[in-house]
Amino acid sequence: MDIATGVGLLAGIATVVSLIMIDGGNFGAYFDKHAVIVVFGGAMAATMVRFPFSVILHGLPMGLRYAFNSRSIHPGDLIGELGRIAELVRKSGPMALENVQVDDTFLAQGLRYLADGYDREFIKDTMERDRDIFLMHLEEGSNVYRAFGDCAPAWGMIGTIIGMVTMFANMSDPSKLGPAMATALLATLYGALIANMVCLPLADKLHIKLEEEDISRSLIIDGILLIRESKSPSLVKEMLVSYLPEHSRAELIEAA
Amino acid sequence: MDIATGVGLLAGIATVVSLIMIDGGNFGAYFDKHAVIVVFGGAMAATMVRFPFSVILHGLPMGLRYAFNSRSIHPGDLIGELGRIAELVRKSGPMALENVQVDDTFLAQGLRYLADGYDREFIKDTMERDRDIFLMHLEEGSNVYRAFGDCAPAWGMIGTIIGMVTMFANMSDPSKLGPAMATALLATLYGALIANMVCLPLADKLHIKLEEEDISRSLIIDGILLIRESKSPSLVKEMLVSYLPEHSRAELIEAA
Amino acid sequence: MDIATGVGLLAGIATVVSLIMIDGGNFGAYFDKHAVIVVFGGAMAATMVRFPFSVILHGLPMGLRYAFNSRSIHPGDLIGELGRIAELVRKSGPMALENVQVDDTFLAQGLRYLADGYDREFIKDTMERDRDIFLMHLEEGSNVYRAFGDCAPAWGMIGTIIGMVTMFANMSDPSKLGPAMATALLATLYGALIANMVCLPLADKLHIKLEEEDISRSLIIDGILLIRESKSPSLVKEMLVSYLPEHSRAELIEAA
C-alpha cells in the first residue's frame, strides 16, 4: 500500500468537504449535473480522440491500481532476499527453490524458471519482455491521466461559458442571475479539482513508480541470472548494488 | 477503422448537445455567425500565413483520413503474414506471389516488385522513398492541426472582445446587454471547443499513427527484402522481431 | 510569390472587416489612437531594448520581403537546371556560361564566378559566406517578429488597464462607462490581432523559408563546385540528390 496516495486523496476531499461544511453544509449547492456531464464527458471524449482504445482501457485501471500500491519489497531488502536465495541454491541446489515463498510475484516467476532449469537466454528474454510490457502499460497509464488532467480545466471553462451564455441569453429575471452564475462556475471548479487533486498528481506518482519498478525488476532479472550461474551470495549482493545508478545505490545502502 | 477517434468526437458532440438539451434545447441561442466567421476565418487565415499552401492542402485531408483509419493489419499479424509469404516463395518461387491477396496496399506494392523480379536496390530505394513521403505528409497533417488548435482559442478571444466592444459602445439600452454578452461569449466557446475537442486531440492521435506507420512500413520493407533473398520463414520472423525497438517487440509478442 | 502569406493576411483582415460590417459597419468605433500608440509604441520600445538597432533594421524589412516571396525555382527544378548547365559546360566549356540566363540571383552569381574562372576555394568561401550572412539576417527577421508578437498582447493588456484606470477614476458619469470600456478593450484586441494574425505566423513562415533557403543555397554551391570540376550531368544530379537529407530527397523526387 502506498498510503500517501490514499491519504492525499482523502485529505483533498476533506479539504473541499470541510470548506462546504463551514459555509453551512449545503452540499446540494455544490453539485450540478451540467458540470459533471461537461467535465467528465468532454475530457473523456478528448482522451478517446487522443489515444487508441487499447491504451485507455489498459492505462486507466492499471494507473489507479499502481498509484495505491507500493512494492511489497524495498530494493534494499530485495538484494538481501536475493542474497539469501543465492546461498540456498549454493547449498541445496536449484531444487530447493520449489519451497521458497516470496511476496513479489515477479521474483516468484523468476524463481520458478530457476527451479524448472530453463536456460539463461529464455529466462532473460521472457523476464525482460514481461518487464517491458509492464512498464509500457504503466507509462500509458501515466500518459492517460496526464492528458485527462491537462484537458479537464479547459472543459470546465467550456461548461462555465455554456452556462453563462444560457444565463445572459435569459437575463429577463435578474433574481435568477446569481444562482445561474453559481451553477456555471461549478464546471470550472470540477475541472480544476479533477486536474489538481486527482489526475496530474496521480500521473506524477505513476511516473515515480515507473522508475522504481524499472530499477526493482531490472535488479530481480540480474539477480536471478547471477543465481542461475551459482555465484556466491556476497558476489550477488555486490554486483546488484553496482548494477544500479549511483543515486539509487546510495538510497539502497541507506535503507539496508 | 480507428473507432476511438469517431466515438470520441461523437461523445464530445453528444456532451455539448446534451448540455444544451438539459438547458431547454434552444440550439439557436448557441449558434452565432459572428463566432463562426471569426474563429474559423481567423484560425484558417493564420494557418495560411504560417504554412505554404501545399502543406495545408496535403495536411488537412490526409490528417482527417488517417485519424479515422487504423492499420488494417497489426504489426504482429504482419510478421505472421510475411512469414507465410516467405514460406510460399521458398516452395513455389516468386511467381506464386502474383496470386497472393493482401489487405495492406504498401505490402501489396512490395509483393508486386518481388513478383516482377526487381533488384534489391530498386525495391529498397523506391519503398523507403514512398514511406518517407507518406510520413512527411502525415507529420505535416499533425502540424497543421496543432497550429490550427493552438490559435483557435486566441481567435475565439478576439471574437469575444470585438463583440464586447460593440456591446459596450452601444450600451444605451441595458436590456440588450445580456443577449449581446451571450453572443460575444460564443466565439470563446467555439475556439475552446475546436481546440480541445477536435484539433489538439487529432494532432496527438496523428502523431501516434505516424509512429505506428513508421514501424509497420519499415517492417514491411525489411520483410520484402528478406523474402527476396529467399530466407527461411522462421528466420524472417525472428529478424523482423529483432529489427523493432525493444518496447514494440514486447507489444508484438503480446499481441501475437 | 508565396501566395499563402498574402492570401492569409487578406483573409485575416477580411475576417475582422466582415465581422464589423455585420455589426453595422461602424468602423470608427473600432479605431482608437490610444490603442494604436500603446500597442505599437510599447511593443516597438520593448523590441528596441531587446535587440541592437542593426538587427531590427535588417530583420523587419527582410522578414516582410521574404514572407511574401517564394524561391523562383523549386529544389527539384534547380537540380534539373544544374544538370543542364553541367551538360553545357562539358560541351562548350565555361565560356558558354556567359550567355546563360537564370532566374535565381544566387545561382547567377555562382555561374559568373565559373565563367570568370575563379578557383574552387574562392568560390566556396565567398558563396558560403554570402549564404550564411543571408540566413543570419533571415533568422534575425524571424526572431524580431517573434519577439514583437510575444510582447504585443502584454502591451495590449497594459493599454486596457490604463484605459480602465482612467475609466474607474472618473466614474462620476455612469453613461460614459460603456464607451470608455469599449475603448479600453480595443488595446487588448489590437495586441491579440497583431500577435495572432501577423507577427507569430510570419515568424513561423520565415523559419520554414530559412530551412528551404538553406537547402537550396547549399545545393547551388555544391552544384557549382561539381560543374567547375566538369563532372558529368548525370553524376551532378545524382550527387546533389544524395547531398540532401533523406526527408527532402523524397520531396524532391516527388516534385521532379
Add this chain to the structure above:
Amino acid sequence: MDIATGVGLLAGIATVVSLIMIDGGNFGAYFDKHAVIVVFGGAMAATMVRFPFSVILHGLPMGLRYAFNSRSIHPGDLIGELGRIAELVRKSGPMALENVQVDDTFLAQGLRYLADGYDREFIKDTMERDRDIFLMHLEEGSNVYRAFGDCAPAWGMIGTIIGMVTMFANMSDPSKLGPAMATALLATLYGALIANMVCLPLADKLHIKLEEEDISRSLIIDGILLIRESKSPSLVKEMLVSYLPEHSRAELIEAA
C-alpha cells in the same frame, strides 16, 4: 547563515503588512480560515498524492534548514584549509589531525577517517555515498517546494470559486455581496503569496545550494584523498582548483 533568504522572506512579509497598515491596519479583514484550509490543505493533499511519504518528510524540513544556512566555509577558503592540513600531515603525520578543529562537519568526518588510517577505497566510497544521499535529499526538498508552489495558485483559485459559488447562490441580500467577494478573493491571494513569496523562490535557492554543495563536497573528498597520499600542499591546492569546472575556478580564485 544565508541572510538573503531570511531578509527576503521578512521583506516579503513587511511588504504585505505595510500595505495593510496603509489601508487602515484592519488585519482581521485579510485573514480567512476558508482560505487557509483550502490553500494549505489542498496543496498539501496534492503533494501527498504526488510524492511518497518518505520524500515529503525528508524534503520539507531539510529544504527549510538549508535555505537559511550557507556553507560555513567558502570553496576558496576550503582549498586554503586543505592546503594547511596537507602541510600539517606532511610535517607531523596523520596523527596530528586528531587535534585539528574544522567547522565543516563533512570535512571533519574526512579528517577522522584520515586520522584513523582507513584505506583509500573505504574513504572514497563512504564519503561519496554520504555526499550522494545528502544531494538526493536536497533535490527532493527542492522538488517538493516546487510542486507545492506550482499547485498553490490553482488551489487558491479553487477556494475563490467555492467562495463565489456560495456568494452567488445566496445573492438575496446584496449588502453581503461585497464582504463575501472580499473573502473569496483571499484564497487566490494566499495561493499567489505562498507560491511567489515562499515556495518557488525557496525551490530556486535550494537548487543553487545543491550545486554549491556538490562542488564543495566533491572538493573535500578529492582533497582528503590527496592528503592521504601525502601530496605536497602546493600540489593539493593546484589539483583541487583544476578539478573544478572552469566557471567555478574563476570564482574560487577571485574569492581567494
Add this chain to the structure above:
Amino acid sequence: MDIATGVGLLAGIATVVSLIMIDGGNFGAYFDKHAVIVVFGGAMAATMVRFPFSVILHGLPMGLRYAFNSRSIHPGDLIGELGRIAELVRKSGPMALENVQVDDTFLAQGLRYLADGYDREFIKDTMERDRDIFLMHLEEGSNVYRAFGDCAPAWGMIGTIIGMVTMFANMSDPSKLGPAMATALLATLYGALIANMVCLPLADKLHIKLEEEDISRSLIIDGILLIRESKSPSLVKEMLVSYLPEHSRAELIEAA
C-alpha cells in the same frame, strides 16, 4: 553606447506618458504608493530569497551598465587592430607596445602583459580567468533581471487582489468603488510595465551582449598569444577569423 537600449526605454516611457497626456494629463491618478510598495518590495523580496546577496549586488548594477554600453570596438575592427599591433611588434619588438593606446581595456591589459614580457601560460590563464569572471557576472545580471521580470506581474496581481479585498470589504459607499478599483488596478499595471518594458527586454539584451563579449574577449586572448609568438600580421588576421564560429565569421567579414 548601445543607443537602442536607451531609445527603447525612453520610447516605452514616452508611450505611457503620451497615453496619459491624451487622457487629460492627470499623472497623479496613475501614481499609487501601494502599487509601488507591493510590486517593487515583493519582487525584490522574492529575488532575495531566490539568489544569494552577492549575485544580486553584482548582477543588478552590472546588468544596467552593460545594457547601455556597447563594445567600443567591433570584432571586425578588433582583428584589424590586432593585425596592426602584430606588425608593430614584428618591426620594433614588444617594447614598442608601451606607447600603443587602445580603447578596449581588456586589450590594453593584454598589451601590458606583452610589453612586460610575461610567459604564455600566465597570460593565457590570467586573461581567461578574467574573461570567465566577467561573463559569469554578466550572466548573473541577466538571470537576476529575468527573475525580477518573471515575478513582477505576479506581485502586481497580488497588489490588485489586496486592493480589491479592501474595496469589497468596505463597499458601504458605492461612490468610492470606482476610484478604489482604479487604484487596485495600478499594481497590475506596474507589474506588467516593469516586466515587459524593463526587466525581460534587458535580460534578453544582456544575453546577446554576453555572447558578443565572449567572442570579442576570446578573440583578444587568442590574438595576444599569436602576437607574443611573433606571427606575421596576415597570419594573425587569418587565424583569428578562422577561430570564430562560421556564423560570426560571415558577420565579421561583412563588417570589415
